[in-house]
Amino acid sequence: MNLHEYQSRELLRKAGIPVPPGDVASTPAEARQIAERLGGRVVVKAQVHAGGRGKAGGVKLAASPQEAEAVAAKILGMQIKGLTVHQVLVAPAAEIASEAYVGVIVDRSSQSPVFMVSPAGGIDIEEVAAKTPEKIFRQRVDARYGLLPHQALGLAFRLYSDAGKARQAADILAKLYQAFVGAGASLAEINPLVVTPEGQVLALDAKIVVDDNELERRPAIEALRDATAEEPSEVRAREANLTYIKLDGNVGCIVNGAGLAMATMDLVKYYGGEPANFLDIGGSSNPEKVVSALRIITEDKHVRAILFNIFGGITRCDDVANGIVAATRQFTVEVPIVIRLTGTNEQQAVAILNGVGMKALTDMDEAVKQAVALVKGGKAA
Amino acid sequence: MSIFIDKDTRLVVQGITGRDGSFHTKAMIEYGTRVVAGVTPGKGGQAFEGTVPIFNTVAEAVTGVGANTSVIYVPAKAAADAVFEAADAGIGLIVCITEGVPVLDMTRVMPYVRDKGARLLGPNCPGLITPGVCKVGIIPGMLAASGPIGVVSRSGTLTYEVVYQLTRAGIGQTTCVGIGGDPIIGTNFIDCLEAFERDPATKAVVMIGEIGGTDEQNAAEFVHTRMKKPVVGFIAGQTAPPGRRMGHAGAIISGSSGTAAEKMHAFEQAGIAVMQRPADVVGLIRERM
Numbered sequence: 001m002n003l004h005e006y007q008s009r010e011l012l013r014k015a016g017i018p019v020p021p022g023d024v025a026s027t028p029a030e031a032r033q034i035a036e037r038l039g040g041r042v043v044v045k046a047q048v049h050a051g052g053r054g055k056a057g058g059v060k061l062a063a064s065p066q067e068a069e070a071v072a073a074k075i076l077g078m079q080i081k082g083l084t085v086h087q088v089l090v091a092p093a094a095e096i097a098s099e100a101y102v103g104v105i106v107d108r109s110s111q112s113p114v115f116m117v118s119p120a121g122g123i124d125i126e127e128v129a130a131k132t133p134e135k136i137f138r139q140r141v142d143a144r145y146g147l148l149p150h151q152a153l154g155l156a157f158r159l160y161s162d163a164g165k166a167r168q169a170a171d172i173l174a175k176l177y178q179a180f181v182g183a184g185a186s187l188a189e190i191n192p193l194v195v196t197p198e199g200q201v202l203a204l205d206a207k208i209v210v211d212d213n214e215l216e217r218r219p220a221i222e223a224l225r226d227a228t229a230e231e232p233s234e235v236r237a238r239e240a241n242l243t244y245i246k247l248d249g250n251v252g253c254i255v256n257g258a259g260l261a262m263a264t265m266d267l268v269k270y271y272g273g274e275p276a277n278f279l280d281i282g283g284s285s286n287p288e289k290v291v292s293a294l295r296i297i298t299e300d301k302h303v304r305a306i307l308f309n310i311f312g313g314i315t316r317c318d319d320v321a322n323g324i325v326a327a328t329r330q331f332t333v334e335v336p337i338v339i340r341l342t343g344t345n346e347q348q349a350v351a352i353l354n355g356v357g358m359k360a361l362t363d364m365d366e367a368v369k370q371a372v373a374l375v376k377g378g379k380a381a
Numbered sequence: 382m383s384i385f386i387d388k389d390t391r392l393v394v395q396g397i398t399g400r401d402g403s404f405h406t407k408a409m410i411e412y413g414t415r416v417v418a419g420v421t422p423g424k425g426g427q428a429f430e431g432t433v434p435i436f437n438t439v440a441e442a443v444t445g446v447g448a449n450t451s452v453i454y455v456p457a458k459a460a461a462d463a464v465f466e467a468a469d470a471g472i473g474l475i476v477c478i479t480e481g482v483p484v485l486d487m488t489r490v491m492p493y494v495r496d497k498g499a500r501l502l503g504p505n506c507p508g509l510i511t512p513g514v515c516k517v518g519i520i521p522g523m524l525a526a527s528g529p530i531g532v533v534s535r536s537g538t539l540t541y542e543v544v545y546q547l548t549r550a551g552i553g554q555t556t557c558v559g560i561g562g563d564p565i566i567g568t569n570f571i572d573c574l575e576a577f578e579r580d581p582a583t584k585a586v587v588m589i590g591e592i593g594g595t596d597e598q599n600a601a602e603f604v605h606t607r608m609k610k611p612v613v614g615f616i617a618g619q620t621a622p623p624g625r626r627m628g629h630a631g632a633i634i635s636g637s638s639g640t641a642a643e644k645m646h647a648f649e650q651a652g653i654a655v656m657q658r659p660a661d662v663v664g665l666i667r668e669r670m
Contacts, residue, residue: 108564111491143488213483259536262617311538
């Protein structure tokens with residue numbers, strides 16, 4: 001789960017990291033009030049889960065509270081990469097002497113948290129990594145002991161040769177690690193970490209991505225979820241315990257297991273069709289989940305045929321068949337459904353489907369071919 | 382022959398009285414796996430289905446009945462401690478089926494397990510099966526048949542699909558291993574490939590990967606430099622949009638090093654025959670046997 005910049009800043013502030021003041025506004029009038037309170041020049045920043053906000057016109061300076069209101073009026077409601085801006089952060093326009101990058105991620109290959117710091121901050125760190133890798137410094141952390149003080153100071157001296165600034169940065173790195181672990185994050189970064197003309201080290205912008213698997217045991221973090229920042233159908237799917245990602249095609253796919261779901265989408269493409277979505281009903285699926293899945297797919301008006309690909313293991317085929325039958329009793333499915341079922345309780349499932357005049361296939365390729373033929377106006381075999 | 386599990390596997394089930402644990406314990410016993418113990422704290426002294434002794438701790442299962450392998454079906458929030466407990470008790474192979482284990486938990490689990498000299502498979506994996514001998518986890522037994530092919534996969538049901546295609550075509554398997562799709566896992570492709578290369582009964586290997594991370598590329602390099610046996614590979618997620626999460630925490634395209642196209646290219650460069658679809662496995666394996 002992505003946190004907004006203002007939420008990430010708040011978590012860092014709570015961890016004791018110096019963060020400039022600022023507040024979030026959802027109306028232009030609120031933006032003006034915050035600017036009045038802060039005094040002086042402010043920056044107004046769109047709060048959306050998309051990179052490149054500045055380039056898209058979602059970050060603007062304002063010299064006065066009136067200007068902050070006008071700028072906020074333009075940014076609020078704006079679309080950035082398909083996402084509507086509902087909130088803006090209003091913060092003082094800081095004077096900056098230098099910009100650095102600091103971040104900590106969970107690294108798959110070393111199976112550890114790894115810090116990355118660079119004195120070349122303020123821009124896309126991936127670009128720095130690609131073009132000038134010598135400007136990125138790494139420190140692997142043994143998660144059993146955390147970031148050790150000498151490791152933090154060693155990284156800090158990579159950023160600042162001045163001992164006073166390095167000590168401030170080391171303190172920020174230690175607290176960033178605490179915030180990272182405390183939030184159950186898979187990424188926490190400050191970009192840029194700045195030095196003011198007075199020599200104070202400050203976190204100007206922050207980004208935290210939380211591991212979804214942490215949310216159950218961290219209700220305070222879960223409460224930060226902004227459902228308005230996500231595709232509504234994906235929110236409903238999550239609430240029904242389904243993993244759903246909407247795509248642009250017209251063959252709706254309902255599959256158990258992420259790997260098989262991706263392979264099914266690939267096979268739709270292989271036979272000349274376009275998948276409308278990724279949808280994983282997960283293991284031990286009950287009939288209600290199947291009903292929810294069908295409801296979500298049928299609401300996508302681009303879908304011209306629905307393909308079930310179920311390989312029963314933990315998932316029982318008869319549960320899926322019962323779900324399909326229940327769904328067709330609750331609402332009308334106007335597009336044809338192609339069903340492939342094999343594995344646990346396959347025979348019971350076939351009997352259930354046959355009972356309502358539906359058929360089931362056992363071969364994945366055959367089912368995908370039929371679904372693709374149906375959207376192309378051909379007939380099912 | 383086989384890898385990791387065989388007729389000497391003596392299994393303890395952690396979470397044996399839970400809904401998933403009890404269901405799959407019955408299936409494993411029916412398949413012929415020697416389930417020697419179960420662990421559910423507070424139910425020590427009872428017996429599962431009247432036959433399998435239940436202990437309060439894994440250590441008691443090891444000293445009491447000689448368990449050497451464990452399988453974990455406990456809820457996600459308790460999974461890391463279950464792995465720690467199995468490693469502390471001296472279990473050699475720990476198979477964690479549980480999904481949803483926080484990745485930060487895994488950053489603490491992995492160095493600990495390594496220090497204890499144990500092997501962890503998973504988490505968020507379907508386990509493994511040596512057809513006709515033993516299965517540990519949730520892979521449906523009727524899919525697999527004994528034969529000369531090693532199967533290693535990051536996926537669950539996609540593994541079933543490929544094993545089903547092989548078995549239906551009369552091509553059996555030595556061992557099928559599901560390593561799990563999470564960002565941090567205990568046993569990776571290379572560990573399995575190395576074991577299959579050493580296993581005299583395995584004549585060829587099927588490797589099933591997916592988008593995200595660089596494990597498949599590293600495995601391709603291993604196949605190229607260290608393996609003599611033929612390898613056939615598949616990558617799921619060719620149609621996945623960049624940057625979107627597809628259910629597995631591991632299936633995130635990060636930069637340019639996690640796309641299906643890049644992984645398939647690495648396979649080809651390493652001399653791995655690339656399947657365009659799961660059903661291609663049969664033809665490609667036949668050509669190489």
